[in-house]
Amino acid sequence: MTSIAVCPGSFDPVTLGHLDIISRGASVFDKVIVAVLHNRNKQPMFTVEERVSLLCEATKDLENVEVDSFNGLLIDYVKEKKANAIIRGLRAVSDFEYEMQAASINKKLGPEIETFFMMTNNHYSYLSSSIVKEVAKYNADVSDIVPNVVAEALKKKFK
Template sequence: MKVTALYPGTFDPITNGHTDLVRRAARLFDEVVVAVAANPQKEPLFSLSERVELVRGVLADIEGVRIFGFDNLLVDCVRDHKANVILRGLRAASDFEYEFQLAGMNRRLAPDVETVFMTPSEQEMFISASLVKEIALHGGNVSDFVNPRVAAALAAKIR
């Protein structure tokens, strides 16, 4: 059986933590679909199309990865891409309660889809897209936390 994992997120912007998770997931699953969520409630800095292009550029060298934008219900996106696993990242214990609640709801909506949690590598655990944006907005150096093309896009967006 082919196992396709769908990794949803806003990716505003994609960080080294996200990239680490995708690289490791690509070794575990037959295919990883990175689903970039429109998520207008979060008021993203980058448009959906900009985020999709950044993700494509950053993940271009990883085999078995597809990238798409979506603006519908997650379980519908999972079905659209014929995935059988939802991949979620957990950075800290504080993430767990929310992610556990989402996993339960997704299981009710799509009982045939499993949620799998992965943690980023130790050196990436503290990185969040919102912290990266905050550092960049205040003129800080984000080069240790994101791919160079993302750092350049952040600098251009903030100017």
């Protein structure tokens, strides 16, 4: 049986912390689908299309990773893709409460789907897309916390 995992998120923008989780997931599962969420509750800096494009470029060397986007419930998307797992990254204990609630409702709606939590690499435990955008807004160098393609895209956004 092929193991397929979905790694969902807003990825606005993708960081090296995200890529760490994605690449580690790709070493465990046969296929990882990185799924960009259309989140109506957030005002993203990058469009969904831009985020998908940035992720495609950032993951181009990971042969078993594909990038997609979705609307609606994650569990419906996971079932549509015939995946059997969800990958979620945890930076700190503060992430766990929300992630546990999400995993619990997903398990109720899709009992056949497992959620796997991966602790982030300690190098990236402080990192979030919000922090990246805040730092980049003031023209600080973010090249050591985001892929090069994202660093360039952020420079263009803040010109």
